[in-house]
Amino acid sequence: MNSFYNLSIISAEIKKCLKILLCYPMELVFWCIFPIFWAVPFIFQGNALVGGMESEAFSDLTGTTQFMPYILIGAVLNTYVLSALYGMSNSLREESYWGTLELILGSPCSKIPILLGKALNEAVTSTLFAVMQIFICIIIFGLDVAVNQILPIMLIVILLMLGLYGLSIALAGITIQIKQSHSLIHTIEYLFYLFSPVRYPVNINPWIRMVSLVIPLTYALTVVRGIMLLDKSLINLWQNVVILLAIDIGLIVLGYYIFFYIEKRARKSGIISMY
Amino acid sequence: MDNIIVSDLTKKFVKKGKRKLLRREKEDILAVDHISVKVKKGELFGLLGPNGAGKTTLVKCLATLLIPDEGTATIDGHDIITDPISVRKILGITTGGERTLYWKLSARDNLKYFASLYGLSSKDAEERIDYLLDIMDLKEKQHQRLEKYSTGMRQKVSIARAILHDPKILLLDEPTLGLDPSFSMFLRSFIKNDLNKKEGKTILLTTHYMDEADQLCDRIAFVDRGKLIVVDTSKNLKRNVSKNEALEIKCIGNIDKLENFNAHIKNKKNYTKIRILHENTEDIMDDVLKDVKERAKILSVNVTRPTLEDVFVHLTGSKLEDEHE
Numbered sequence: 039m040n041s042f043y044n045l046s047i048i049s050a051e052i053k054k055c056l057k058i059l060l061c062y063p064m065e066l067v068f069w070c071i072f073p074i075f076w077a078v079p080f081i082f083q084g085n086a087l088v089g090g091m092e093s094e095a096f097s098d099l100t101g102t103t104q105f106m107p108y109i110l111i112g113a114v115l116n117t118y119v120l121s122a123l124y125g126m127s128n129s130l131r132e133e134s135y136w137g138t139l140e141l142i143l144g145s146p147c148s149k150i151p152i153l154l155g156k157a158l159n160e161a162v163t164s165t166l167f168a169v170m171q172i173f174i175c176i177i178i179f180g181l182d183v184a185v186n187q188i189l190p191i192m193l194i195v196i197l198l199m200l201g202l203y204g205l206s207i208a209l210a211g212i213t214i215q216i217k218q219s220h221s222l223i224h225t226i227e228y229l230f231y232l233f234s235p236v237r238y239p240v241n242i243n244p245w246i247r248m249v250s251l252v253i254p255l256t257y258a259l260t261v262v263r264g265i266m267l268l269d270k271s272l273i274n275l276w277q278n279v280v281i282l283l284a285i286d287i288g289l290i291v292l293g294y295y296i297f298f299y300i301e302k303r304a305r306k307s308g309i310i311s312m313y
Numbered sequence: 314m315d316n317i318i319v320s321d322l323t324k325k326f327v328k329k330g331k332r333k334l335l336r337r338e339k340e341d342i343l344a345v346d347h348i349s350v351k352v353k354k355g356e357l358f359g360l361l362g363p364n365g366a367g368k369t370t371l372v373k374c375l376a377t378l379l380i381p382d383e384g385t386a387t388i389d390g391h392d393i394i395t396d397p398i399s400v401r402k403i404l405g406i407t408t409g410g411e412r413t414l415y416w417k418l419s420a421r422d423n424l425k426y427f428a429s430l431y432g433l434s435s436k437d438a439e440e441r442i443d444y445l446l447d448i449m450d451l452k453e454k455q456h457q458r459l460e461k462y463s464t465g466m467r468q469k470v471s472i473a474r475a476i477l478h479d480p481k482i483l484l485l486d487e488p489t490l491g492l493d494p495s496f497s498m499f500l501r502s503f504i505k506n507d508l509n510k511k512e513g514k515t516i517l518l519t520t521h522y523m524d525e526a527d528q529l530c531d532r533i534a535f536v537d538r539g540k541l542i543v544v545d546t547s548k549n550l551k552r553n554v555s556k557n558e559a560l561e562i563k564c565i566g567n568i569d570k571l572e573n574f575n576a577h578i579k580n581k582k583n584y585t586k587i588r589i590l591h592e593n594t595e596d597i598m599d600d601v602l603k604d605v606k607e608r609a610k611i612l613s614v615n616v617t618r619p620t621l622e623d624v625f626v627h628l629t630g631s632k633l634e635d636e637h638e
Contacts, residue, residue: 058417144401
């Protein structure tokens, strides 16, 4: 009964979030197209700098001469980061703004399935966006995706999402406390841009490389690019997978701890009732 | 048997003041000040007080949305601090404020979502939602988004949401606030006749409308500045006022006070209302009217029985519509 109850909450949460998302069709268009448009200037910039679509200097740092698929893979995986960071904490901020947060927290169910429902909703929508983006990349930029690469890439994306949801659950808790999410999310978003190989290889600078080691996106990008651009298998890249898994566990435990600590604090201070 | 027992419950909030160099000044606001009260099973109990009196804070503590600083309460035997999950299962709550539902979803979708949080099976939820939409007269517009509903219709959905899981005890915080008279009348009748009398639910209702409390509640507690002033039936509370008549004058003109009488004066938008409590209003009528006529144009004169508001003013010295900081 209990697990059935929790499953029905997860399902209700996903349905609710999707129905609300569908009320904003421009949002869907934005997320499907914008990340690709965001990557295009960097591709043109690279083209202008090296006078073609391939670079030997780039190959010394990454193992591949083609910087275009490198950047496009970064852009698509970064969609998961953005939607996880924005989705979960914004979602709770919106619940607070709508006046429904109190009623959710005042219901007898565990809050974990509600958070899981929000996370899964983000996963579903992010995957839809990612599929659309890959489709656009294949059509416009001729990105090459082999069928046998899809399964290991999906596994890495799931592992990446687990860690990101740990982080976003923590952010959701912090959002309850500070009552705004944008500045915090922008800060983390830009730290991810700077310290993980979304746009450029981080080993270009030893300090950046050192910081990138604690960011889960670094490992996910290394594995996905290894599979897609260097013809490596998951077995060749197992160390990255293990580290990603370890970071996931750490972030999930930390995320839940922070969320429930702040929720209890908010009940004491009365901040839950404030908009 | 008592369904709600509140024991010495206290809730403070910290108000941040001006920043002084490195530290910000902080001030403790006592929102609920050592309140103890008992609500009997099947009773419709009213908390009456002006805005900022602490009614909503008390309700939120009972609903486990706030953790009290001192004291506790039990809801049907379950402690709000040590057993909040059991409390939430048997409670239905409407919080004040218009935005407590998803405006982008339909009434039916809103109710389905909350039904899942309260563990109703899909079949039970559908049946219950059908029943509630029917009695709330919302069936025709059940698939319309709430953003297209009127305030009154949304409040009906809000009440339906609170009673979805058929709770034993209801906490209704200002259920008719901001509604037009027809919706207020419907909801008052629904609360009293359907929920309380027919279904036997214990209801704790907060309001700052004295008519509402007078009309609905078996017993009323006056709350002012976080303190419980008195608890009794409306009839007994009115007996507390030694003066048994009230002279009420409506006039147009700027009157702040009457020199020789202890008058309660409200300056409304289009007129001024003067109320004077007295043992026998005939004795003072001529003098009062003479005084008022000199400064204003009299619209009407009535002699009534003292109201709950008169009792509140008599006991607290505050007006019900006062806003305390």
